[in-house]
């Protein structure tokens with residue numbers, strides 16, 4: 001054997017076969033969403049033997065134009081920040097003033113649990129543990145929601161939560177965000193807000209019980225009302241602490257990734273709601289609705 005260096009135009013080795021055929025490896029169109037995938041994602045063994053999603057070799061023909069969802073051109077803003085930093089609150093204001101559609105990844109996952117889908121139990125357990133649901137599940141829900149909606153401007157709230165979310169979304173949809181709105185807030189303040197979100201006074205329970213007696217449906221209605229009043233299953237101190245840890249370890253690196261691309265617009269989210277919205281408004285001014 002000779003010691004000659006490999007010529008630069010040497011034929012490439014064939015791509016490694018996927019070690020786990022997953023929904024990602026389907027090409028062209030996903031029948032349930034009708035979306036043409038611009039890149040194929042396959043499961044490969046990465047460093048240290050971990051399974052990672054990596055784009056496979058794609059031919060030029062298959063590459064879909066940037067920010068096209070099927071045949072639709074879309075503007076996407078990722079809304080990120082710690083749990084309880086006020087993302088949902090401000091998204092409602094942005095929807096009202098700037099005509100965006102709000103898609104909360106957490107809300108879509110909670111709706112999936114309620115729908116009784118086959119993934120429901122897995123999603124519920126992961127949310128209770130404060131963990132991040134596998135990207136393929138969340139991305140599929142986001143894609144379906146964007147396709148169903150006629151709007152072309154979307155606020156994607158609480159996504160991408162980790163590097164896997166980010167890379168998979170970009171690879172599958174070919175969409176990159178116009179910018180990332182980042183709500184910066186201390187853990188003490190976020191904890192106070194989250195615990196407050198689940199607080200329902202004893203008086204409210206008594207009032208509801210009284211109402212149920214009045215309309216003579218205590219047996220069926222009151223337990224249902226209690227479940228609704230109980231609020232989110234993950235707004236308890238134990239899960240909140242886990243969510244903070246996941247945010248620091250997994251979500252902050254995503255914000256740093258976009259920051260390095262100069263795409264992050266950081267908001268001081270510790271201020272009162274109207275003041276935070278003043279800062280948000282300044283950022284969204286270019287998207288003002290024509291009157």
Ligand SMILES: Nc1ncnc2c1ncn2[C@@H]1O[C@H](COP(=O)(O)OP(=O)(O)OP(=O)(O)O)[C@@H](O)[C@H]1O
Nearest residue numbers: 082083084085086087088089193197271272273276
């Ligand atoms: N600037 C603010 N000052 C005080 N309270 C706020 C502020 N913004 C939001 N809140 C309150 O904090 C709680 C959490 O807000 P919100 O649901 O908008 O946060 P979030 O970031 O979407 O949370 P999560 O990530 O858990 O979904 C709510 O009860 C909301 O009314």
Ligand SMILES: Nc1ccn([C@H]2C[C@H](O)[C@@H](COP(=O)(O)O)O2)c(=O)n1
Nearest residue numbers: 105106127130131132133158159161
């Ligand atoms: N990209 C996402 C977004 C949310 N989840 C799960 C895990 C979160 O704790 C939970 C609630 O989300 P929130 O409403 O606080 O944004 O939903 C996920 O796994 N992946």
